[in-house]
Amino acid sequence: MTLASFASRVVEWQQREGRSGLPWQQSADPYRVWLSEIMLQQTQVATVLRYYPRFLARFPDVQSLAEAPIDEVLGLWSGLGYYSRARSLHRCAQVVCAVHGGRFPTCAAELERLPGIGRSTAAAIASFCFHEPVSILDGNVRRLLTRHLGFDADLSKARNVDALWQRAQTLVPIEEPTSMPRYTQGLMDLGAMICTPRRPRCAACPLAGDCRAYASGEPERLPMRRLALARQSRQLWLLWLERPDGATLLQRRPARGIWGGLHCLPAFDSLDALRDAAHRGWGLTGAGQTESPRVHRLTHLDLTLQPVRWCLVPPGAPQFLDGADWYLPAQWERLGLPAPIRVWLQDSARSRSVDLAMPHERRPAAAIP
DNA sequence: AATGCGTGGGG
DNA sequence: TCCCCAAGCAT
Structure with missing residues (x-):
């Protein structure tokens, strides 16, 4: 029996086993998705859950955020860390209102031009909200893909990261763009729930059938560890x-x-x-x-x-x-x-x-x- | 392109 | 306790 495609296994697993109750998953409003993606940069879901509802209640749309004083934005961000995110968020809201008439751009390339939105966040928003067939490459996907592909190049080198981006993009289901939200979510969920940094749950992984790291018997060896930085x-x-x-x-x-x-x-x-x-x-x-x-x-x-x-x-x-x-x-x-x-x-x-x-x-x- | 940027969850 | 590292981006 042949394996279903990578993408369809991700999508089907997400439907069965993935997360679906998170507050930012309840709508395809680019504002809500954008806000969640910025908060979730380098920040765990459990932490963001304590901030997102309060922030959204105070700033329910991009206009209210754009008009707010920066100190109020920082006040609601206080404790989340990486405060340049909050300043960029505020500037981004102002650009969206002033330049784009209060509506977010609808493609990843345009989203990426906005403050605080990089390649991965742009892809997340575009795939969730506009079904654009573009791949994210966050920590979850980096770990999942390096393992699945047996990708052992040094990810501190930009050219190797570029190569991984390319591999990621070749795996997106371009024939079924309507499944993009579930595909993107599935990658994140697999990384967070199955393909974890330690003791990955390979027995429950829909991708184990052709996973190089699983086949090696030592999936934890990937991705390549970054050398411990002297603090x-x-x-x-x-x-x-x-x-x-x-x-x-x-x-x-x-x-x-x-x-x-x-x-x-x-x-x-x-x-x-x-x-x-x-x-x-x-x-x-x-x-x-x-x-x-x-x-x-x-x-x-x-x-x-x-x-x-x-x-x-x-x-x-x-x-x-x-x-x-x-x-x-x-x-x-x-x-x-x-x-x-x-x-x-x-x-x-x-x-x-x-x-x-x-x-x-x-x-x-x-x-x- | 290498570095700086917060805080906290989880093993 | 200590360490790793999280839905990365800007410079």
Whole structure:
């Protein structure tokens, strides 16, 4: 008995076993699909499920998103990571409204010209919404295809990735474009549910019959492991000032780099730089109260976050710290904040409210500068 | 073309 | 705990 085509096995398996209840699968509205694809870049489904409904409720269509202030967009994105996605999302919405009359382009080539939409995301949207026979090539497909084809070339080389893109494109069901949504979804589902990085469930895979990696008996050997990157270390000194009314000093971070565009405690590369700012800005004296540092692990970086606080803060806006301002909890809650900063501020606000509720209880002693 | 960009799930 | 890596893209 001969095997059905690669594509038809993917499509039939998706129909039987694939995922169908995810919120962004309930409509072929390009806006909803686009939003989900951007959120899902390098981000697991379980995580996106906590953000997508809230975001969509606030921004139900591309116009509402385009008109929104960027800080509100970043606020709803806060915690999802890779914040350049949120800034590109916002710009993309504005381009779609201003240039395309509020309707997304209907082919992958045009979609790819928009901010934040690369080749794979363009193909996902075009195949889901417009049945265009173009292949995605995300982490799932990369793993599934390298295994199925026995593709052992080094994927850190662009030419090998190009070759894999070509192989992926030759497998799409161009005779049945109406099955493209299910085909694309099936590739993603197989990668996420069957062809997993560790201990793939080959016995349940509709593609095992002609899978080179399965035949080899060691499917986990593909794709070729990227060499472990030595993680660098960086230290950020954070100026943490709270006014008596509970407002916290925050500063918008530059658009480029880590936490770009988010609000954050004013950050410095050294304790000297932080103290200099505190002394010149407020006439604060002494060393400040150095809190216990926290290591924030990113994929390629160990960030040691080291807050320094002063208890007595003169009133007034800091003119010398560009863009820095005071935010009450009700205000900063809605801003985009780095995840560890939000945790810190929340803990502080919580203990503060306990203090206020029990004014006669023992309060922490004021630090001596 | 190599690198930077977040956070958290899961083994 | 530690490590891998996720519906990638921009520069």
